[in-house]
Amino acid sequence: MRTKKLGRTGEEIPAIGQGTWKMGHEMAADILALKAGIEAGMRFIDTAEMYGSEPVVREAALGEDVFIATKVSPSHFSHDAVIKACDQSLKKLGVKRIDLYQLHWPNPSIPIEETMGAMEELVSDGKIRYIGISNFSVDQTIEAQHALKSNEIVSNQVEYNLLSRGIEDELLDYCRKEGITLIAYSPFARGEMFDGRYKAQLRLLAEIGNKYGVTPAQVALNWLISKAPVVAIPKAASRDHAMENAAAAGFELTKNEVDRIGSAFE
Numbered sequence: 001m002r003t004k005k006l007g008r009t010g011e012e013i014p015a016i017g018q019g020t021w022k023m024g025h026e027m028a029a030d031i032l033a034l035k036a037g038i039e040a041g042m043r044f045i046d047t048a049e050m051y052g053s054e055p056v057v058r059e060a061a062l063g064e065d066v067f068i069a070t071k072v073s074p075s076h077f078s079h080d081a082v083i084k085a086c087d088q089s090l091k092k093l094g095v096k097r098i099d100l101y102q103l104h105w106p107n108p109s110i111p112i113e114e115t116m117g118a119m120e121e122l123v124s125d126g127k128i129r130y131i132g133i134s135n136f137s138v139d140q141t142i143e144a145q146h147a148l149k150s151n152e153i154v155s156n157q158v159e160y161n162l163l164s165r166g167i168e169d170e171l172l173d174y175c176r177k178e179g180i181t182l183i184a185y186s187p188f189a190r191g192e193m194f195d196g197r198y199k200a201q202l203r204l205l206a207e208i209g210n211k212y213g214v215t216p217a218q219v220a221l222n223w224l225i226s227k228a229p230v231v232a233i234p235k236a237a238s239r240d241h242a243m244e245n246a247a248a249a250g251f252e253l254t255k256n257e258v259d260r261i262g263s264a265f266e
């Protein structure tokens with residue numbers, strides 16, 4: 001599996017990880033899919049206290065070397081609530097330390113200094129390794145970084161896929177310049193990419209995919225990770241999809257192909 005730098009930490013994480021939103025209802029099948037993904041190299045799993053999928057991640061990652069990212073909900077951004085939420089996530093995940101702990105969405109009603117104070121305490125107490133954010137704009141990212149005294153924000157998790165390109169205006173370049181990893185969520189636009197509305201664009205992905213012996217979905221993921229700071233976290237509830245997604249990092253689109261695909265979906 002191709003790896004990417006996590007912020008400026010020197011740590012490398014898989015360029016393609018696994019999302020787990022909506023997992024947990026079909027426990028056995030979800031665990032099988034996640035385990036297949038882990039074996040195929042997607043040793044990076046994203047969850048959140050809000051998803052209810054932490055126990056599934058626990059089962060799937062048991063005894064495995066997996067980089068685990070979870071999130072604290074905005075309603076828990078007061079100092080004490082952050083600490084409590086983290087303790088609960090540690091328990092549900094069955095780990096001593098969370099690799100990446102992310103603020104799920106900005107919450108302007110609680111001073112970011114208070115939230116980040118708690119996050120730094122969690123780092124010094126050894127309960128989390130790295131601090132990340134999610135759904136933060138450039139200005140909110142700058143504000144969040146200023147609220148930290150001795151840690152850096154290593155990642156910002158935002159929606160990014162061929163149909164949703166808003167972050168290309170500003171945030172993508174900002175992250176590249178500042179050495180912040182951009183974790184692309186909903187890389188398949190929640191599956192909307194394949195719902196029949198984008199036939200011409202999918203034909204292009206198929207045509208380019210033929211050259212590499214890969215599927216349109218793999219081309220779509222590869223297009224995302226072709227951008228320097230981007231890692232992607234597709235969700236796959238089936239073993240076949242998980243293995244397909246893991247193999248999407250195994251080739252490199254040319255600059256010309258990256259541009260053609262980008263324009264076709266504009």
Ligand code: NAP
Nearest residue numbers: 019020021185186187188189190191234235236237238241
């Ligand atoms: P997504 O990954 O864009 O799309 C998931 C859909 O694509 C599912 O229907 C899945 O089907 C299908 N799929 C997966 N692999 C495929 C393949 N190779 N070929 C064709 N279809 C495929 O959607 P998402 O769950 O919204 O996003 C991924 C993750 O991002 C989430 O699970 C979550 O961890 C994270 N996320 C974060 C936020 C946030 O606010 N931070 C918000 C949304 C999502 P099957 O399940 O049947 O395999």
